[in-house]
Amino acid sequence: MYIGIDVGGTCTDAVLLDRGAVRATAKVSTREDLLLTLLEALDEVMKGINGELIERVVFSTTVITNLIAEKKYDPVGLILMPGPGLNPNLYRFPTDTYIIQGAIDYRGREIIPLRLAEVDRVAEELAARGYRKVAVVGKFSCRNHRHEKEVAARLRWNYPNWHIEEGHQVAGQLNFPRRVVSTYLTCATREKYQFFVRSIREAISQRGIKGGVFILKADGGTLPLESSLEVPVETIFSGPAASTLGVQALMPPGESAVVVDIGGTTTDLALILSGQPLLASRGVRVDDMLTHVRALAVKSVPVGGDSVVERVGKDIVIYSERLGAPYCLGGPVPTTTDALRVLGLTRLGDAERAREAMQILGGPLGLSPAEVASQVTGEVIETIVQEIENMFTRWEQEPAYRVWEVLQKKKVRPSTVVGVGGGAAGFISQIAARLGGYPVIPPYAPVANAIGAAVARPTLQVTLRADTEQGFYIIQEEGYQGKITDRSFNEEKALELAKEWLCKRASRYGLEDCMEGLEVTRREVFNMVRDWVTIGRLIDITVQTRRGILYHVGGGGYRYEK
């Protein structure tokens, strides 16, 4: 049996799956103490179930999100090697930043050497300012990590107690400023995250669960609890991924759909295209800083079932905040849910109180409760539909760097609009009508997020870059740089090598059984030609384990995703 737990801002959902069937669900309030919340949800779905029957527990966590939002982490100093390029003063990082000499170019060649005396001087200053955590990041360190390693080694030698993070180990993709932020956040949160992982591990073993424990990531993949220690920041923003995967699990395989998750105060929009959730092309923004953290392409709209509605002069305005439950459920102020109640689009709460709420808003304007209600729901629907349209446009506007990519671009408008989350029932049919699609509210929609967590596949990827002219290759995720000795090294051999590394990585994480159905997600080969002669090749290959879900849920039986 699988357990999925998704921690939200107000509620935490849990589900117990027995193959394709939902055996138990639970909804508890999210409390200040994340650990207590998780355990409460866990205990509730496990009522009467022996811990030994649980093969797998997956949960999302807001621990990093909260640490960052509340800035409850130790200060981190930055040592950067930006080299020539953008004016480094353009980068604004929220901490003391020291720029030192040293530069690497796009092919990993040193263009400006390091000066260790400067490293020592900067380290002394950081020490004098009380820093014990330092992130060291160089431009193009993903192409050659030598400078970062040298600086880090120097710091460790002089300050053995310091916690040092190196950029190339956190983020192997191109984009230096994002690498700085990702490394900074990793350095800032790792220690506290370790503490959290330890407590979880203990609590779970107390309950006799011997199955695997996984953490959901923002890109919809999962990682074994212990492995998530390597990349704590990747655990943020996993909520929207949970609901999207849940919809994927509750839908027939291979379908395309718009996912509309209407919660209390926000609505999350996502796309499933031919059965796979769409990934965002760039990393997420955390605390107003751009990172390398991959996530599903999710748009959050600040409107939901508990959004406060007020009269301002002659206008009726919907606000993004929540001041408690809807009026019809005994809350203090009118909300969008009250509007739905008046129109008969939901059966939640008391009809009379809902009318009263609309009367409070519309009375002075001479509007009947029904008129106010349709005005309010109309506006919510308009806002959401507009954002869905924008999301399609943005997706169609994604840059393309190859002729075939430009030519294959076409307008895709999924005809299925899936509603999940508490507020979906009232709005989804009208949203679908506006988009010209069919509304679907799958069974178990209110706990789709927990289902998504339960069935999310573990994901691992390995990115290999080989430069045959210089005779070396890099495994980005491992921060490994190795020599190429084989003189006939080519694309096929590079692919085999990448797969080997993925295998190694999988066995380190105890995920050997994920190696079936590997996907090659990037395969770029450039001949390097100088003076009309081919002198080498640049090969970039990314292999990953299959993304998505382990099986579909519903209808009693269960179908494994092909």
Add this chain to the structure above:
Amino acid sequence: MKNKKTGLVFFPAFDWAISPTHPEREERLLYTRDQIFEEGVLDLPEIEEYAPRLATIHDVARVHFCVPRVQSQVTEAHLIAAGSATLLADAIIQGELKNGFALVRPPGHHAMRVVHGNRGFCNINNEAILVEYLRRHHGIKRIAIVDSDVHHGDGTQDIFYHDPDVLFISFHQDGRTIYPGTGFPNELGGPGAYARTINVPLPPGLGDETFHYVVDNLILPILDDFKPEFIINSAGQDNHFTDPLGSMRFTARGYAEFTRKLNPHLAVLEGGYAIETALPYVNLAILLALAGHDYSYIEEPERPGRMQENPERAAMVKRIVDQLRDIWENRDRVDLDKIFGTGTFYQRRKHIYYDTDYIEEEQLEKVRRCPNCPGYITIDSRADHGYGHPSHVFCVSIPFAACGACQAEAYDVYQQARKSSQYQYIYLQDKSTDTFLAFDRDKGQEWVSEGPGVGE
């Protein structure tokens, strides 16, 4: 203007090459991509990346006579490069962007009005397609093109040689020392567009100092006078000191400084084949300059050295600048009949060599000297491919601002040519009505293109 963005279309065509080892190959913008992505400039709020778009066959036919048809001379990559320029121009005219950079390949500034094949790595002229697009779709009249490629922009010059509303300025390495061997100060435009073509040949070896002397003392003053509504920079980067084809000594910062001063609406990448030592840095520099950012921290790993500019060569450039300033200032006082004669037609013979495709073309170009409009143009073109029969075609081009009489006369000329047995294909390009005709004599068939959707 202040809070508007700089638009970028980055289209490196990673799956398109002229041939595997040709300079115009997949690898050309690879390191530029690395540099631009790693710097994180696409995250800057002042820069917005756009997805490329295809130009239409009709957009190409508005400029070129492609033999036998547009479809036989262009690949999708060409249409994407041209379409990216028009896409950015749309956003600029609509006020979404303050300026833009079409960082695209393949290039186009050697492509002339008649296209028998590829010359100077170019098939169709991205800037010319943009100019005609701006006139047709946005009602823009006066346009300036400043070509900063090391090679003379002979294709662009050819297309606008008789067009008084398009100012074409090219500075480049002296044609006696580099392809295509043209672009001398005496090439000044036809009788109807005198001094609307300005060429500044630069002796090899000169650097940023001379570059900026030309910019400050010739290009900017002329632009000030001409008052274009839209400025296009044909942004070739092969004047860079590391370029393998050129022998100039410009730097990335020199290019950035030029971009800042010129302040073009749109920069369109042309040549530049130092793909590792120049392009990543020059492209970044141009992009930052367009976005109004500091580019003073950009530095190539190699330095141009302390070599002093050769004073004699620098003095020669100053003389050319003075001479051209003089011609520009007296452009309306000059006796055109003295230069071009008094006939109703002005004609010139051209021998055009297609270096990439080894084609020899002989052209007789005639322009009607009309007091009311720029006059229609006819071109008799014979191209020898080195095998089989040479292709012989006849082209008639009616300018955008044609008068009724010229338009009517041009249609007659086209009908007459259709009756002649010497031409395989006869073309009529009526820019005033946006209608393009092509007649295939062997098949006795006429094609008409009246806009996208027709014949596509």
